[in-house]
Amino acid sequence: MNHSKDPFQSALKVQEAIPQPPSVNPAWKKGHKQELLPIDTYIEGILSGNRVILSKAITLVESYLPEHRALAQQIIERCLPYTGNCIRIGITGIPGAGKSTFIESFGTFLTHQGHKVAVLAIDPSSQRTKGSILGDKTRMESLSVDQNAFIRPSPSAGSLGGVAQKTRESMMLCEAAQFDVIIVETVGVGQSETAVHSMVDFFLLLMIAGAGDELQGIKRGIMEMADALMINKADGDNLSAAQRAQASYKSALRIFPQPPSGWNPQVEIMSALENKGVEKVWDMIIDYLNTTKQNGYFQQKRNEQNQSILLESIKDNLLSGFFSHPVLKTALKTTEKKLLSGQVNPYVAAENLLNLYFEQLKS
Numbered sequence: 001m002n003h004s005k006d007p008f009q010s011a012l013k014v015q016e017a018i019p020q021p022p023s024v025n026p027a028w029k030k031g032h033k034q035e036l037l038p039i040d041t042y043i044e045g046i047l048s049g050n051r052v053i054l055s056k057a058i059t060l061v062e063s064y065l066p067e068h069r070a071l072a073q074q075i076i077e078r079c080l081p082y083t084g085n086c087i088r089i090g091i092t093g094i095p096g097a098g099k100s101t102f103i104e105s106f107g108t109f110l111t112h113q114g115h116k117v118a119v120l121a122i123d124p125s126s127q128r129t130k131g132s133i134l135g136d137k138t139r140m141e142s143l144s145v146d147q148n149a150f151i152r153p154s155p156s157a158g159s160l161g162g163v164a165q166k167t168r169e170s171m172m173l174c175e176a177a178q179f180d181v182i183i184v185e186t187v188g189v190g191q192s193e194t195a196v197h198s199m200v201d202f203f204l205l206l207m208i209a210g211a212g213d214e215l216q217g218i219k220r221g222i223m224e225m226a227d228a229l230m231i232n233k234a235d236g237d238n239l240s241a242a243q244r245a246q247a248s249y250k251s252a253l254r255i256f257p258q259p260p261s262g263w264n265p266q267v268e269i270m271s272a273l274e275n276k277g278v279e280k281v282w283d284m285i286i287d288y289l290n291t292t293k294q295n296g297y298f299q300q301k302r303n304e305q306n307q308s309i310l311l312e313s314i315k316d317n318l319l320s321g322f323f324s325h326p327v328l329k330t331a332l333k334t335t336e337k338k339l340l341s342g343q344v345n346p347y348v349a350a351e352n353l354l355n356l357y358f359e360q361l362k363s
């Protein structure tokens with residue numbers, strides 16, 4: 001364009017020939033690709049408790065990009081020696097039971113006592129709702145600005161197994177960043193309680209009075225996993241209903257077999273909203289830790305958790321290696337066709353496919 005013909009041409013006018021930088025980093029638009037830092041920056045940042053660096057490292061842990069995964073693995077490896085000296089608490093309960101209100105008051109109570117609290121979430125519904133727990137910024141208002149707290153929403157993609165693994169790894173990083181109380185929250189509606197139970201020391205079930213067991217989606221198995229049942233919203237007109245629920249849950253628990261921890265699960269009432277009875281949870285946890293550290297159960301449980309992570313991880317890697325191998329994908333399809341027309345025995349076919357896979361690995 002010849003600007004000399006433009007009567008409004010001025011020296012201040014931006015020339016077309018000068019390319020303008022985009023207002024948003026294009027790399028960010030393409031799936032929040034973050035700039036990688038040198039590994040030592042991550043390690044030093046995490047070990048000194050820098051929450052911004054911790055957040056960046058967790059983003060790597062949550063990523064599915066191979067270069068991010070590789071770096072994340074190195075970071076975790078180097079942080080491992082600094083993990084393990086913390087209390088891991090799992091919290092579950094139906095939506096509306098008061099989990100975030102409780103974590104807000106419980107977490108604040110702990111930070112006032114000098115603890116550093118990290119809150120993570122496992123949310124199996126997050127694929128559909130884009131993070132229904134911890135995703136809402138208005139939740140945990142004061143804890144989210146507390147210098148001694150770190151709140152991280154659930155990774156929003158992947159299978160429950162994948163999300164659980166990422167939460168475990170994030171937990172390691174939080175521990176290395178000197179957080180001594182880790183809270184893992186989940187919605188009590190499905191498989192995720194088992195996943196959370198398998199990564200924590202103490203498992204708390206939050207309930208409300210008046211909602212039947214079926215309504216609360218609480219199965220007997222989940223009650224059996226719980227180290228404590230807290231009946232929330234024990235305030236105002238709801239107080240006596242909460243007390244009645246406490247009595248009936250206490251008697252329900254009596255018929256359960258003695259748990260291997262040697263600790264008798266407690267049933268208490270509280271009001272997370274009015275901040276009443278929240279400290280009872282901490283007393284219980286301290287009591288639980290004393291009992292289980294003395295009788296050896298604490299360490300035994302952590303050892304068992306590590307063993308099952310090892311086995312699960314082998315299984316996951318074998319399965320994904322097998323099913324994503326291009327030669328095996330084709331062979332499996334062919335075998336399935338033959339199976340349908342009765343040409344092969346499924347047991348023999350499975351063995352043949354496995355042999356083919358191991359041959360492929362050698363070549």
Ligand code: GDP
Pocket residue numbers: 093094095096097098099100101102232233234235270271272273274
């Ligand atoms: P979550 O879905 O389990 O995280 O539940 P929320 O913490 O978001 O709480 C759901 C609703 O119950 C909110 O309106 C809270 O204000 C209310 N709530 C939570 N705890 C209490 C409590 O102790 N007493 C009363 N009365 N309401 C509460």
